[in-house]
């Protein structure tokens with residue numbers, strides 16, 4: 001992405017004063033969620049702060065927990081180590097528990113096609129390669145996967161933008177172990193900009209750096 | 210352009226307003242409804258420029274440069290940047306040598322992340338009560354909870370006041386335990402010259418954007434006294450394929466904020482002192498207790514209530530608190546209940562499913578221990594009889610704003626009759642009998 005465009009995005013978000021992921025008035029995280037759901041044609045996106053957080057959310061979202069088993073064939077050694085750390089064995093057979101798509105500036109425009117080929121109930125989209133630090137998302141059509149994954153990343157809360165109580169109408173959606181896997185709005189804003197540029201590569205950006 | 214610049218200034222305080230009708234009774238609010246927003250964090254042109262410079266550097270260098278600057282500020286031996294405070298606590302525990310199935314003693318009163326980080330380390334949190342004055346882990350209660358499976362004590366420097374680390378250190382040495390700080394509220398807080406984060410064998414600290422020392426979004430820092438501890442944490446990440454890395458965007462923001470942290474700390478200390486002096490004079494309210502030699506960082510400012518001092522000693526403390534709370538909020542003072550339930554009664558610690566099928570709670574007898582509210586009398590008493598200011602003291606608010614908060618407390622304290630009326634009219638459950646508020 002052009003340095004100038006990143007600078008514009010960073011300055012815009014910092015000027016707004018809203019840099020906190022739990023801020024009600026944040027528009028950057030929902031903006032990236034919308035872009036990702038549109039590009040992947042999935043109904044729900046869960047933004048998180050790393051690829052491994054997305055793997056965790058994809059599994060926990062499907063109710064795959066400690067003591068369960070998933071097919072490990074397609075997993076990288078690091079991912080397998082992480083899944084094993086969650087207590088999930090990687091010796092199962094059958095369809096993969098999640099598909100993985102890693103994006104960087106060069107292949108970001110392939111997201112729609114790759115999402116169309118994905119068949120698992122959840123896609124882990126790694127946005128780290130875009131260059132703004134660890135960032136990822138889980139894309140799914142399953143509202144339960146989405147609801148559980150959202151609660152995993154923010155201590156059982158319903159969503160990012162409310163001050164919350166733990167009064168939960170659906171306690172079985174609340175994960176036992178809970179993390180702070182929240183993505184920063186500044187990172188989300190930059191990632192969104194990078195993804196948008198892949199769709200309009202030839203448009204003048206205002207800089208020739 | 211969307212900007213956080215305030216639209217209008219607050220009017221200067223006027224002594225006559227303290228005697229005006231309570232806002233809850235239709236009088237003028239001490240802080241008018243359209244001037245209540247407290248901006249935090251403060252973002253300046255230095256922050257923007259530092260961010261733009263960082264864009265042109267190697268991301269790893271941005272994070273490493275920030276980490277080293279902050280490690281040096283805290284005075285810790287080693288530092289590991291993380292994506293969140295929770296991740297930093299997990300790393301602190303791993304670095305301190307906590308292993309699956311170990312027990313870690315934590316206070317029952319803290320944010321849920323303290324105990325969830327213990328679960329993340331595949332260990333079992335054991336909850337103990339707090340000290341009634343400092344609201345931090347009670348060392349005697351911690352001592353009573355030690356078993357042969359205890360690997361660490363993890364005090365939290367609640368609201369920014371360092372816990373009684375000297376006592377806990379003696380306990381840890383005597384029983385061969387690691388001492389791990391949760392310094393998430395305690396940026397720049399000190400015991401003597403020692404900055405929170407540098408006192409334990411390891412420490413974790415949240416640097417998310419609503420903390421005294423804010424990064425550009427989410428972040429945390431784990432500190433280690435020894436190279437061995439640091440290496441153990443790094444190895445833990447590698448072995449288990451965990452990505453807890455901090456974004457350079459968050460780090461760049463921290464680099465410029467760090468330069469201004471002493472300024473903001475000084476403003477917080479000044480405002481806390483100003484408010485504390487005037488609260489003492491109200492009779493009804495008491496400021497936070499700070500032991501001699503301790504430096505509070507005022508991430509939150511917990512205000513005690515003394516109903517008996519204004520002739521309300523016959524009422525239930527929590528009913529007085531609820532009434533006072535309502536009157537203060539009407540005046541435009543956003544006093545809060547931050548956490549109103551001891552942690553063992555939050556859903557994840559009642560159910561204890563952990564990573565699934567009860568892991569790691571199933572690894573230790575402490576994992577099936579049933580707690581009752583009576584195990585935490587000091588926590589319950591505190592929840593019944595105190596209120597908290599959060600951003601209102603954390604942010605370097607305008608002088609006229611802190612004066613107006615001061616006046617609002619004086620105005621409410623001068624009306625025990627109104628407090629009594631309100632308390633009599635409402636059936637108020639104890640805080641811990643309501644939903645467990647996280648924040």
Ligand SMILES: Cc1ncc(COP(=O)(O)O)c(C=O)c1O
Nearest residue numbers: 180293294295320322393415417
């Ligand atoms: C005492 C305490 N510990 C840990 C944390 C977790 O930090 P984070 O939200 O950065 O993961 C918090 C956060 O808010 C906290 O208040």
